[in-house]
Amino acid sequence: MSGLFSFLKRIRNINSPPNVPAKNADALRFGILGAARIAPNALIIPAISHPDVVVLAVASRDASKASAYAKKHRISKVYSGDDCYQAVLDDPDIDVVYIPLPNGLHYEWTMRALSSGKHVLVEKPMADTPQEAQQMIELAASKNLVLLEAIHYTFHPATHRVKELLDSGELGKITGIRADFAVPDAPHGIFFLKDDVRFKYDLGGGATMDMGVYPLSAVRFFTASEPVKVSSARAVGHAADPARIDREMTARLMLQSSIEAETYADFGMSGWGPFHIFPRLLKASVHVECERGALEYFNYPLAHVFHSIKIKPQGGKERVEKAYRFADGRGQDWWSSYRYQLEAFVEQVRGRAPHYWPEADDPVRQLQWVEGIYAAADMPARPASELYSPSHDFAV
Numbered sequence: 199m200s201g202l203f204s205f206l207k208r209i210r211n212i213n214s215p216p217n218v219p220a221k222n223a224d225a226l227r228f229g230i231l232g233a234a235r236i237a238p239n240a241l242i243i244p245a246i247s248h249p250d251v252v253v254l255a256v257a258s259r260d261a262s263k264a265s266a267y268a269k270k271h272r273i274s275k276v277y278s279g280d281d282c283y284q285a286v287l288d289d290p291d292i293d294v295v296y297i298p299l300p301n302g303l304h305y306e307w308t309m310r311a312l313s314s315g316k317h318v319l320v321e322k323p324m325a326d327t328p329q330e331a332q333q334m335i336e337l338a339a340s341k342n343l344v345l346l347e348a349i350h351y352t353f354h355p356a357t358h359r360v361k362e363l364l365d366s367g368e369l370g371k372i373t374g375i376r377a378d379f380a381v382p383d384a385p386h387g388i389f390f391l392k393d394d395v396r397f398k399y400d401l402g403g404g405a406t407m408d409m410g411v412y413p414l415s416a417v418r419f420f421t422a423s424e425p426v427k428v429s430s431a432r433a434v435g436h437a438a439d440p441a442r443i444d445r446e447m448t449a450r451l452m453l454q455s456s457i458e459a460e461t462y463a464d465f466g467m468s469g470w471g472p473f474h475i476f477p478r479l480l481k482a483s484v485h486v487e488c489e490r491g492a493l494e495y496f497n498y499p500l501a502h503v504f505h506s507i508k509i510k511p512q513g514g515k516e517r518v519e520k521a522y523r524f525a526d527g528r529g530q531d532w533w534s535s536y537r538y539q540l541e542a543f544v545e546q547v548r549g550r551a552p553h554y555w556p557e558a559d560d561p562v563r564q565l566q567w568v569e570g571i572y573a574a575a576d577m578p579a580r581p582a583s584e585l586y587s588p589s590h591d592f593a594v
């Protein structure tokens with residue numbers, strides 16, 4: 199009962215933060231490109247409890263959508279129309295740009311934002327190709343600006359507790375790892391729209407690009423190893439564009455130190471039983487096999503909602519841990535992974551040490567293996583932006 203009570207309290211506090219601090223006079227002012235569905239969870243609500251963050255502006259191509267979104271989320275500046283995204287970048291009051299646009303637009307708008315001197319928080323995956331990500335990272339570095347790909351689960355304390363347990367040696371070396379992220383097929387609107395950006399090849403769609411970046415990131419993060427090859431990959435095409443858009447992808451990878459990995463992503467698992475009428479449950483686990491036992495981390499992509507870490511030493515007693523804040527007291531048990539991510543982002547901009555920060559080229563390596571998986575599954579790599587040029591002459 200106490201578990202259910204803390205779960206409900208946590209959900210309430212995540213969505214309606216209990217302590218609303220006054221904003222610092224020099225708080226970082228964020229502008230959002232696009233009235234995206236993810237922005238309230240990923241930035242707008244987490245910003246409420248951060249004294250150093252103000253969400254100042256939102257841009258949406260559609261004027262009525264822009265004003266309704268701004269009103270609902272109490273955002274004071276609204277830009278709309280064809281040039282609305284550029285207007286945010288031209289606004290001298292904006293310090294940081296949050297980019298929750300379709301994947302295929304991440305490169306263009308990150309390059310434009312960095313060129314305008316803004317720090318950038320860009321949604322995952324950072325770009326459509328590793329070459330684009332490389333240029334984005336180089337431009338940020340050359341301008342001394344912060345650029346972060348929003349792989350938010352890597353900022354949550356539970357993720358770090360799992361890494362600590364694996365690194366402690368209690369279970370011995372990692373020999374294999376499997377990571378899943380899959381949701382059941384559901385009526386349009388529950389998870390995805392009928393016309394969702396995820397189903398459009400030219401916008402960088404596909405399950406591997408969308409949900410698949412989590413399991414791929416997880417096998418790389420927890421093993422601290424890179425793949426050396428994609429042993430096999432099997433895609434099930436999405437009805438919208440079956441030859442190019444994967445609805446489901448299962449990949450087997452060989453990592454350094456002979457660790458075998460499997461990733462599974464699906465944004466529409468079909469049901470089971472007669473006529474597939476019984477829906478499947480969410481799959482969102484990382485299962486790690488070690489020399490002397492195993493570890494199971496359930497719900498790693500949304501650990502703040504609920505998670506469990508099962509430690510299963512060989513011949514020993516299984517135990518379960520949870521970690522909603524860091525052992526040294528940092529954070530709050532109701533902070534979402536997005537809130538922890540925002541905390542780290544601000545620390546990085548302010549020149550202080552965040553509790554975690556990814557290696558600069560991590561998004562490049564991640565996208566190299568996204569491409570490797572598509573190739574092994576006989577699906578085309580996602581197309582680079584029309585504005586991409588290998589010679590680096592991005593023109594704004």
Ligand SMILES: NC(=O)C1=CN([C@@H]2O[C@H](COP(=O)(O)OP(=O)(O)OC[C@H]3O[C@@H](n4cnc5c(N)ncnc54)[C@H](OP(=O)(O)O)[C@@H]3O)[C@@H](O)[C@H]2O)C=CC1
Nearest residue numbers: 232233234235236258259298299300301321322323348395
């Ligand atoms: N970190 C996380 O947990 C999550 C991350 N994401 C990521 O966030 C991004 C956006 O996802 P989501 O919020 O679901 O997407 P939405 O479709 O809700 O939002 C995308 C926004 O992009 C703008 N846009 C610009 N050009 C186009 C176009 N050609 N077609 C469609 N939209 C366009 C629209 O803004 P407007 O019309 O207002 O200008 C739209 O609101 C993706 O990169 C996705 O991977 C998504 C969900 C969870």
Ligand SMILES: O=C1OC[C@@H](O)[C@H](O)[C@H]1O
Nearest residue numbers: 322381389408409465499
């Ligand atoms: O990042 C994400 O996390 C949750 C998923 O449902 C979504 O498709 C994806 O974009």
